Amino acid sequence: MAGRGASRLMLTVFTHNRCQLCVDAKEALQHVRKQVPFEITEVDIKKPGNEKWFDEYKYDVPVIHANDEFLLWHRVNIDDTVQKLLAIQKSVK
Numbered sequence: 001m002a003g004r005g006a007s008r009l010m011l012t013v014f015t016h017n018r019c020q021l022c023v024d025a026k027e028a029l030q031h032v033r034k035q036v037p038f039e040i041t042e043v044d045i046k047k048p049g050n051e052k053w054f055d056e057y058k059y060d061v062p063v064i065h066a067n068d069e070f071l072l073w074h075r076v077n078i079d080d081t082v083q084k085l086l087a088i089q090k091s092v093k
Contacts (some may be wrong), residue, residue: 028076
């Protein structure tokens with residue numbers, strides 16, 4: 001598990017309000033968070049001002065970025081996501 005001195009991870013979840021896969025992904029991320037701490041923000045791609053993200057991800061939500069880089073889309077595999085986030089943490093120390 002990451003310690004207090006570990007680099008911060010910021011996850012961004014690109015979503016919209018009628019997305020069951022997004023609900024499932026956010027639930028899985030809560031399990032990931034128990035093993036790898038991170039901050040999380042959500043971007044509703046259908047809200048005004050988010051047209052760039054709508055154009056890019058309208059058929060692919062949820063899409064998740066870690067520290068502003070693409071991490072995954074559609075489904076969150078808990079074990080794989082933990083491993084990816086731990087690798088990102090190591091690379092930014």
